[in-house]
Amino acid sequence: MKLLINLCAHDGIISHYAGVGTIVRRYIEVIRDLLETKKIDYHLNLFTLEFNKDSMGYNEELFKYHKSLKNTNLYILSNGTNGETSFGNVENYRLASKNTADVINKIDFSNYDYVITLCNDTPYAGLLSMIKEEKNSIKAWIPHSTAKIYNEDMSLSLEQQLHNERINWEQATIDYINSTENNYLISTGSYIRNHLLKEYSLSEEKNIDIINGEILSRENTYDENIRMREILDDLNQYDSLILSLGRAEKYKNLDKTMLLGKEMNVKAVVITRQYYEGQPIISTYKDLASKTNSILYVDEPFFLPQYIVKHYAKLLIMLIPSEREIFGLVINEMRRFNKDNVLIVANDRGGLHEQINDGIDGVLVDLDNIKESAKKIKKYFNEDSMRNINKNGQLRLRKDYDLLKNFNMFLKKVIDEYE
Secondary structure, three states, X not given: OEXXXXXXXXXXXXXXXXXXHHXXXXXXXXXXXHHHHOOOEEEEEEEEEOOOOOOOOEOHHHHHHHHHOOOEEEEEEOOXXXXXXXXXXXXXXXXXXXXXXXXXXXXXXXXXXXXXXXXXXXXXXXXXXXXXXXXXXXXXXXXXXXXXXXXXXXXXXXXXXXXXXXXXXXXXXXXXXXXXXXEEEEEOOHHHHHHXXXXXXXXHHHEXXXXXXXOOOOOOOOOOOHHHHHHHHHHOOOOEEEEEEEEOOHHHOHHHHHHXXXXXXXXXXXXXXXXXXXXXXXXXXXXHHXXXXXXXXXXXXXXXXXXXXXXXXXXXXXXXXXXXXXXXXXXXXXXXXXXXXEEEEEEOOHHHHOOOOEOXXXXXXXXXXXXXXXXXXXXXOOXXXXXXXXXXXXXXXXXXXXXXXXXXXXXXXXXXXXX
């Protein structure tokens, strides 16, 4: 069997600044691992968008790595912003999709048994309808957000972008998937699947799941540097911590981490990345950090949170406070460290809810009520409870969130000869 996979993403190929980038990097690794293990003759095309080298998230090492992969071509295309943003607005989505389609449509699909095109997130949603229809062509949109969930995303490059334009762009893609053979939507969890079925009228038979997860078959390693060690040395003076991370966006709810830390009398540590120098919400965070005696880190090394969790030896609460999260990769990232001293706590919202059995493999709270949340967390914030919760979390991780297994199931569904 000869297979071509076109993987399109605005983050994760030559940049890494968000959860989309994290899961796209994992897709690339999983695809290569599965196909090489099964000795399938494959070629991988990676399509992404222009980045200024000094822009948020650009990663020279990642660019060089993906460009060096065997059986792989890397294409960097324009979305009309001259590298200012890889996300942008609907006009940028349309241009990015058109430029990508122009490349793909020049490929002779008859040279392959199957051509699979995976379009990650909203900027590439419309690409499906722009690619030529062939019997051996399988196309899928993988939404990592929708306009009906995220309606104040700072990654929108133009203030005047109309919310309905993005909804219409997404809806047109769903309509195309519903009405066209060999076109699918890939859901990364039950929350986003149910959302699309209800809010966008996705046909159930057009949905295929690739549940977000971790690559459990490889060692759990992250980049480490001197700055991370310096920060850890500072944090080791505290007997316990509450740790949160996220981009500098209101929906990430990072202020609640500081308020919870003050209520529990536990040092709160918030790690965030701003979209641009002087972003107003950073000033708000700094003021609150001062009032609550919290610690705020801005634009520190990308993998600082993972470094802290890995090396901090005292009791630590890993808090995911988001108001809206389609899935949230942090819960399973933290489970991978298998640390009995880490208690995973999440705001009981959206896709966070589906990843935690409350009190069994994590703790769910309502951060609209800080006092009650603090009271509930204290019940589990002890060595015995945390040991049991971590043990159950490890079982859940292996059962539901093995990305290699989940991606393998997808390939079995769409390729007849795949075993």
